[in-house]
Amino acid sequence: MELPVLDETAVQIIATVVKFLVVLVAVLHIPPVMIWVERRAPALMQRRRGPNRVGFFRWRLWGLLQTLADAVKLIFKEESVPGSAYRGFFHLAPLIGLIPTLLFVSSIPFGPGIEIGGWKISLSVIELDIGALFILAVTGIGVYGVTLAGWASNGKFSLLGSLRASAQMISYEIPLGLSLIPLVLIYGSLNLQQLIYAQSVVWKWGIFLSPISFFIFLICMFAETNRAPFDLSEGESELVAGFHTEYGSAKFALFFLSEYVAMFALSCLCSVLFFGGWQIPFVSHALLVSLLGVNLAALVGVATLLLKAAFFMWLYVWVRWTLPRFRYDQLMNLGWKFLLPLGLANICVTALVLAVMGA
């Protein structure tokens, strides 16, 4: 049998499907590992052991299998739907929350392009010229999962949690968007891959050229994912579990998944925008290509980006176990009265400096 000749479109479609599947499977592995980190890390900080029992006979593997056991438990738990819930939306909400985060991850360039059989394939699932705008749009849609979950549960804790979450997420989207604009001004592109190429040298990294953007972005990163110290939408001491109070079993696992995927995506975005993406500091990509060839160099790039992202994932855990939770008015004041003016001033100053330097 003769293989049909592939043309450019067919190759790109196949590549996109394969890339998406790879990302999907990879992303599914984040929560188990992160939950393990999130239990062992505070144990480390608080001088206790953390989960370390689950394992085979003598091999305990530092409790790594604990999360596997938890996952099995979650999936086989009985599902319960509150009698007063709006059923359709109650079932849909976890999925609606997950899809935007998956789209977000899909738009991140994980590495430089690779070449298979002469076809050039980029390492982001969907490479867009308006990547940064796309990401803002997608984070905007991401609010619906949380909002709907709380509303559809039809209970007071859930509703309060989702009201808090939606107000918080729209409030912090604005500084998030504002923090991206100086970078777009400096590097002159909305395409994330182009942004990475523009940061080829360490002193051209976003964090050095626009440190205030990084500061704002970092705070918004925590607020957008509803993580401590901004986890008011869950706030277990006030709202039981906030918007996912009524969720159990596999749907709860889906919320967990989307939270961690969002964390991962934002960590990757942070590395892409401010830390040179997949580029190793002080090692130029051209050198790497000449040493290892295109494909291996791309793999090294992917590993570098993942390493950088891993640091921010660790930062999430670190901050969570270090800072106490904000009060709600403090959160809103920080967003609207501090970050918003700061972001606007940052844009003005950046634009002025660029104009002066250009003149």
Next chain:
Amino acid sequence: MSSIIPIEHSLILAFLLFFIGAAGVLIRRNLITVLMSIELMLNSANLLFVAASRQVGNVDGQVMMSFVVVIAACEAAIGLAMVIAIFRRYGNIKTEFLRALRG
């Protein structure tokens, strides 16, 4: 994006959307739904702008579309603020209660 989508198609879609939006304003008595129907009508205008921009071959239509989005945002903000004020005053947001200005 090489193939052409005839502008008549966009026109018909926009007209239908406007029609649905106008019908929503007329038949619904829930103030929020009325506001949403207005958004539908604004969107049909947007679609026309974008389609026309494509047809004429410059970006003026898309610029207009972004102005319409700005106006829609203002309209939604003020409209919803009024909805909240009305709810405080009357306890519901049905349009037939809003007769204070009727002579």
Next chain:
Amino acid sequence: MIELGFFYLFAVIALGAALGVILLKNPVAAAMLLVVTLCALAAEYVLLGAEFSAAIQVLVYAGAIVILFTFVIMLLNLGQEEVGQLMGVSKWALLFSLLTGAAIILIQRLSVGRLPEAALSTLGSDNVYEVGMALFTRYLWPFELASLLILLAVIASIVIAKKPTLPARDA
């Protein structure tokens, strides 16, 4: 041809969802369908070669405006409208809108053939750049006015929605 197929697909989605927006009794469901309509329209914009407009559409409309709607619906805890509470004048309204629709379609039919020919080549590939250039050169003053309008709207909505500090006189 594929583009045309997608155009029809998203057109059907947009129209169906729009019908849902005006016919459903549950306001949150209506808001969600509005999001579907807006996203389908964004897809149409992409098909029409206006990526920037599509991004703005999803970012501002779906991401902010409809969230505001949902927020208010949840804040006021609006229940379902009672059955049969469509307007008493609904028959007249329906007739009127049907007539309007018929008139619009008639006008559209008459206009076919008098529209300018499509000029495709002048639209460049860098859509965002072109829109940005137009916004900040030719349309600079409208742009500034629009930002003033937004500021006004923000202030106005705060003033309107603020809890009255004095009891209403004739409540």
